[in-house]
């Protein structure tokens with residue numbers, strides 16, 4: 001455990017899907033972060049992992065993290081009983097450049113567990129809704145049961161100032177929505193490519209095809225932003241585990257523009 005790790009009280013845990021839980025953690029003092037940043041969460045005796053902050057940046061006393069249970073540390077975090085403490089250090093990393101999007105359309109594209117790191121940017125854009133033209137959210141999951149934040153998605157869909165398109169790879173008996181992959185949604189929405197800015201997080205194959213679809217529509221490379229997940233251990237730009245070309249993703253990322261990344265990840269690789 002690092003010296004700057006602080007004990008935060010787990011005030012509430014909310015199950016979002018079969019394998020995903022949102023932890024509401026109370027920091028010892030009001031905590032300020034920018035949308036897109038992450039914290040290092042430490043499960044006692046097991047280990048530490050980077051997890052994006054998934055709540056409203058205006059909320060400084062209860063900080064949300066939405067975690068998919070994929071291995072030892074995330075499993076221990078998801079199983080932590082409310083009332084106990086979790087070690088937290090942060091916030092780390094770069095943030096979604098909401099100012100770059102001002103004056104034009106903002107397109108937010110999420111796949112699976114990619115929605116939580118984008119949710120703070122959605123809250124912030126809605127808080128300052130007059131700064132943007134169209135606001136579009138495109139989100140996909142494997143099945144309807146894997147969709148996160150469904151109540152909130154339904155409320156957002158009801159707004160006249162936000163376009164929400166949701167798709168699943170495979171539907172079920174009750175599903176009446178889109179079936180197909182996230183990049184296909186790009187063709188279903190109206191936006192002005194010359195002024196548009198896009199933020200995206202998701203599996204690399206989703207990001208690869210979404211970047212391609214956006215560039216084909218005419219969105220400039222330096223207005224397409226991706227959050228890159230790589231193995232991250234120190235989060236202090238010391239260990240080098242998260243190096244990608246000249247970038248240490250814990251310090252220079254995780255949010256970078258496609259123009260910055262293009263030399264280091266080809267559309268075939270990302």
Ligand SMILES: Cc1cc2nc3c(=O)[nH]c(=O)nc-3n(C[C@H](O)[C@H](O)[C@H](O)COP(=O)(O)OP(=O)(O)OC[C@H]3O[C@@H](n4cnc5c(N)ncnc54)[C@H](O)[C@@H]3O)c2cc1C
Pocket residue numbers: 038047049050051052053066067068069070071072073074075113116117228229230231232254
């Ligand atoms: C900047 C950043 C932000 C992140 N934000 C979130 C978040 O908001 N919510 C969330 O659930 N997860 C997030 N992750 C991923 C999370 O850190 C990993 O799932 C976690 O480190 C896995 O650790 P583990 O011990 O539970 O599993 P392990 O036993 O280490 O791994 C289990 C499986 O997960 C895979 N895995 C391990 N690390 C990663 C990784 N970094 N990315 C993708 N797959 C991985 C392994 O290859 C393996 O298949 C983020 C990662 C980064 C780098």
